Amino acid sequence: MKLGIxxxxxxxxxxxxxxxxxxxAELVGIFTRRSPDQVISESGAxxxxxxxxxxxxxxxxxxxxxxxSATDLPVLSPMLAEHFNLIDSFDTHxxxxxxxxxxxxxxxxxxxxxxxxxxxxxxLFSLARLYAGAVLPHGSGYTFWGRGVSQGHSDAIRRIPGVxxxxxxxxxxxxxxxxxxxxxxxxxxxxxxxxxxxWVVAEEGADREAIREAIVTMPNYFADYDTSVTFVTExxxxxxxxxxxxGGRVIRTGATGLREENRSTFAFSLKxxxxxEFTSLVLVALARAxxxxxxxxxxxxxxxxxxxxxxxxxxxxxxxxxxxx
Amino acid sequence: MKLGIxxxxxxxxxxxxxxxxxxxAELVGIFTRRSPDQVISESGAxxxxxxxxxxxxxxxxxxxxxxxSATDLPVLSPMLAEHFNLIDSFDTHxxxxxxxxxxxxxxxxxxxxxxxxxxxxxxLFSLARLYAGAVLPHGSGYTFWGRGVSQGHSDAIRRIPGVxxxxxxxxxxxxxxxxxxxxxxxxxxxxxxxxxxxWVVAEEGADREAIREAIVTMPNYFADYDTSVTFVTExxxxxxxxxxxxGGRVIRTGATGLREENRSTFAFSLKxxxxxEFTSLVLVALARAxxxxxxxxxxxxxxxxxxxxxxxxxxxxxxxxxxxx
Numbered sequence: 001m002k003l004g005i006x007x008x009x010x011x012x013x014x015x016x017x018x019x020x021x022x023x024x025a026e027l028v029g030i031f032t033r034r035s036p037d038q039v040i041s042e043s044g045a046x047x048x049x050x051x052x053x054x055x056x057x058x059x060x061x062x063x064x065x066x067x068x069s070a071t072d073l074p075v076l077s078p079m080l081a082e083h084f085n086l087i088d089s090f091d092t093h094x095x096x097x098x099x100x101x102x103x104x105x106x107x108x109x110x111x112x113x114x115x116x117x118x119x120x121x122x123x124l125f126s127l128a129r130l131y132a133g134a135v136l137p138h139g140s141g142y143t144f145w146g147r148g149v150s151q152g153h154s155d156a157i158r159r160i161p162g163v164x165x166x167x168x169x170x171x172x173x174x175x176x177x178x179x180x181x182x183x184x185x186x187x188x189x190x191x192x193x194x195x196x197x198x199w200v201v202a203e204e205g206a207d208r209e210a211i212r213e214a215i216v217t218m219p220n221y222f223a224d225y226d227t228s229v230t231f232v233t234e235x236x237x238x239x240x241x242x243x244x245x246x247g248g249r250v251i252r253t254g255a256t257g258l259r260e261e262n263r264s265t266f267a268f269s270l271k272x273x274x275x276x277e278f279t280s281l282v283l284v285a286l287a288r289a290x291x292x293x294x295x296x297x298x299x300x301x302x303x304x305x306x307x308x309x310x311x312x313x314x315x316x317x318x319x320x321x322x323x324x325x
Numbered sequence: 326m327k328l329g330i331x332x333x334x335x336x337x338x339x340x341x342x343x344x345x346x347x348x349x350a351e352l353v354g355i356f357t358r359r360s361p362d363q364v365i366s367e368s369g370a371x372x373x374x375x376x377x378x379x380x381x382x383x384x385x386x387x388x389x390x391x392x393x394s395a396t397d398l399p400v401l402s403p404m405l406a407e408h409f410n411l412i413d414s415f416d417t418h419x420x421x422x423x424x425x426x427x428x429x430x431x432x433x434x435x436x437x438x439x440x441x442x443x444x445x446x447x448x449l450f451s452l453a454r455l456y457a458g459a460v461l462p463h464g465s466g467y468t469f470w471g472r473g474v475s476q477g478h479s480d481a482i483r484r485i486p487g488v489x490x491x492x493x494x495x496x497x498x499x500x501x502x503x504x505x506x507x508x509x510x511x512x513x514x515x516x517x518x519x520x521x522x523x524w525v526v527a528e529e530g531a532d533r534e535a536i537r538e539a540i541v542t543m544p545n546y547f548a549d550y551d552t553s554v555t556f557v558t559e560x561x562x563x564x565x566x567x568x569x570x571x572g573g574r575v576i577r578t579g580a581t582g583l584r585e586e587n588r589s590t591f592a593f594s595l596k597x598x599x600x601x602e603f604t605s606l607v608l609v610a611l612a613r614a615x616x617x618x619x620x621x622x623x624x625x626x627x628x629x630x631x632x633x634x635x636x637x638x639x640x641x642x643x644x645x646x647x648x649x650x
Contacts, residue, residue, distance in 0.1 A: 013583070014581075014582070016583065017581070017582050017583040018581075020583065021462045021463050022462055042583050043583065093650070096646055096647075096650060097643070097646065097647070100646065117650055122650045124456065124460070124591075126649050126650045127456070127634055128593075129648075129649040130634050130635070130637070130638055130645060130649045131449065131452070131634060131637065133638060133640075133648075133649065134610040134613075134637040134638045134639075135449070135603070135606045135607045135610050135637075136606065137346045137347055137606075138346050243587075247590075256339075256342070256343075256597075256598070256599055256602035256603050256605075256606060257339070257342050257599055257602045258338070258341065258342040258345065258367050258368065262597075262598035262599040262602055263598050264595065264596065264597045264598065264599075264602075264603045264606075265572075265594075265595065265596040265597075266449075266595060267592075267593070267594045267595075267596075268453075268592070268593050268594075269590075269592045269593075270589065270590065270591060270592075271589065271590040271592075272581075272587075272589045272590075273581070273587035273588050273589065274581050274582055274587040274589075277581035277582045277587055277589075278460070278581050278589045280581075281460045281461065281462075281581060281589075282460045285459040285460050288459075303646060303650055304634065304650075305633065305634045305635040305642070305645050305646070305649075305650070306633050306634075306635055306642075307633065307634075308630065308631050308632065308633050309452055309455050309456060309629070309630045309631075309632075309634070310455070310630040310631055312455070312456065312459040312460075313455055313458065313459045314459075315458075317630070317631075318422070320455060320630050321421055321422065321425065321628060321630070322421075322422070323454075323458075324451050324454040324455045324458065324630075325418070325421060325442055325447045325451045325628055325629075325630070
């Protein structure tokens with residue numbers, strides 16, 4: 001399959017690397033909204049201007065969109081879905097119905113197949129929630145994230161006056177995880193499930209107490225959580241918090257049997273040194289599924305829920321049954 | 326969906342219970358190879374002779390086969406797939422290609438959809454192995470089973486002269502699990518991955534040392550493992566080992582990034598108080614997928630790899646995106 005990368009940040013570089021791990025994948029080019037002669041790709045793949053992508057309609061089997069969910073993808077995915085099979089990693093949960101609708105209309109107009117919200121959450125975690133819900137109808141489900149860097153929360157801190165840089169870790173509360181794994185089906189508030197750890201570089205002379213206060217009282221982001229704020233130097237932030245690790249777990253416990261006296265625990269977890277690199281590997285596997293669905297004439301907007309598992313793998317049905325069943 | 330249960334042992338009773346947890350499922354009847362007037366169903370569902378199943382061709386949407394893999398399913402699934410959409414839990418790995426072939430031919434002859442090898446392994450664990458392999462191509466995968474009762478190994482012990490009853494637990498070696506979870510990609514022998522624990526009731530006057538020797542030297546089943554044998558009374562076996570717990574985990578670790586210096590760990594685990602009850606819940610969810618595939622004209626033999634995740638859930642695509650994506 002011939003892939004194109006649209007957007008060349010952390011995720012775009014991850015997809016570039018992921019292509020190398022998939023022998024059936026080939027990178028046609030990287031499309032950037034910066035000046036292409038100022039961008040050198042890590043693998044040596046050719047770099048083009050984003051505006052030129054439309055001249056590659058015949059060359060690209062699936063376009064992998066590597067923009068952000070806040071402002072990029074709501075515009076890009078509907079615009080590009082008319083011309084390309086594509087996969088994006090749209091993760092603004094509340095806006096998924098609207099995004100789905102727009103992408104669906106565009107893809108159907110262009111007779112393309114476009115999958116939205118790929119990656120690990122949404123993505124693999126969504127699959128775990130769906131499968132767990134289907135096999136344990138009488139149960140309670142939980143998703144814990146972390147310990148990992150949340151880019152959205154890090155950005156929110158950076159916007160506070162006096163903050164030069166920041167890194168926010170989402171941390172699951174161990175007692176909550178233990179209770180859930182133990183099959184206790186507790187009712188848990190946001191605060192009881194996750195803690196927030198902030199590592200902040202302040203501008204010289206900034207009022208640290210004011211920054212701390214601005215963080216811990218910030219609605220939606222921090223006010224509902226136990227939040228720790230630690231000030232560090234720029235060097236310390238670079239040295240100790242340069243990576244983008246993440247992960248988490250989806251757990252569902254439920255009853256089985258006629259008298260429902262037996263319990264089952266379904267648990268899926270990921271531990272990732274690099275969130276964007278792993279997300280990229282998922283996107284490439286899903287791009288394979290997008291292309292296969294398109295070749296079968298299965299058009300319009302799709303999610304991970306619509307792709308048969310076999311379509312994610314480069315192996316034949318016979319090989320899959322032999323090696324994985 | 327209207328389901329029939331064919332075979333009424335532990336698994337058949339599990340499916341009977343699982344139907345009650347699924348509001349869109351209804352149990353048409355239980356088909357037994359025993360005399361139906363000697364079988365009273367736990368839920369009060371009607372019991373019929375297995376021979377009468379063919380008069381229910383129009384009543385049953387999907388037949389759930391609850392026979393054993395050794396002798397029942399190799400005959401039953403091909404025989405019934407011509408007349409019914411069905412799901413079985415065939416788990417003799419080496420014979421899956423042959424079973425697939427026979428069931429496929431029968432189902433195509435009858436224009437039916439038949440899924441083989443449903444449950445948790447094969448089944449959910451197979452899905453985890455496939456997804457993990459697709460998203461971490463450069464990685465190492467492991468499956469650990471237990472702690473749980475292996476019926477096949479328990480039966481093998483029962484066939485030894487002088488043994489009245491027995492229960493065998495498959496136990497993962499904690500050090501091996503820890504090394505794998507730690508991302509070490511070790512090369513592990515059968516002995517290094519699992520231990521076998523045997524609880525045996527001997528006949529009065531039987532030679533216990535001979536029984537122990539017969540167990541620990543038994544090829545395929547025990548010779549390649551560290552095996553403990555403990556003799557107990559019939560009462561102790563009933564009191565302490567009456568349940569059929571099982572579970573296990575699928576773990577894959579792999580490299581990400583252009584220089585592959587980052588690691589990812591993908592882990593899926595199940596902990597089940599009752600193996601047959603949970604297996605049954607999976608079979609009912611898969612029966613739903615079988616029926617939907619059949620209604621779309623997707624005929625022949627299928628496995629879990631062929632069913633779109635959405636097809637396992639009673640929820641609509643919109644609800645799934647809203648609740649699980």
